[in-house]
Amino acid sequence: MLDEAGTALVTLMVTAAWEQAREGVVAVWRRIRPGQAGSVEGELEEARAELVQAEQDGEADQVRRELATEWQARLRRVLRDEPEAAAELQRILDDARGAVADTAGPSVRMRARAEGHGRVFQAGRDIHLSGGQA
Template sequence: MDAQLVDLARTAGTTVVTLMATDAWERIRDGVVAVWRRASPDRADGVEGELDIARDELVAAREAGDDQTERELREEWSGRLRRLLREQPEVAAELRRILAEVDPQADEGASHQVRMHATASGSGRVYQAGRDQHITER
């Protein structure tokens, strides 16, 4: 299977699970179901129900502080999308379009650039991060 399709499946699975607990959930769910409906119409209704169940599991896991379930859901949906793309590679363009709608930076090959600038004076301190940051001062 083409490495780009594997990467697309991984990105799409992660995006779907990440957006399950956000305002963009219905839009991404409807888009993913539409892809399945096009590629495998007989499985689309089942996929829609499974996405809703996964969302309920994710919300409960987040409330319980269960990070493992979220990782498992990401892997599960990445795998499902990878298998779909292996069977129906022609739906890749539609899947990319859906991802671009919810995250314009998700386009394949898009570069993400973070530029930060800070100035501190006196005894001031500056802490910057492009993502997670944990600071322990003693």
């Protein structure tokens, strides 16, 4: 579980289940290290804002990897103080991922770039082109 907790947390940052995940992680932190819970909550929000900006800038993959590594290490350190909390953290992340799966519909993300006299045709499903110039 710990091997993927950081990745799961970062993945949830840009979903509808983010608040649920963040609140759960902060609650675990508050119980284990109460003095750090407020700053961790703020740092989670900063990480989320960084990832949202990276998605807009087309740099999401790199930022996602960096944040996952960072939060993986942080989660490992806090769970060292209370290893029994690993199951609770797993449940929190699983519940949040389940909430995303329940509400997620089909998703299509496309990018295209044409230069010169190039043309781009994109469709989320079927595309029909007839004779003549498109």
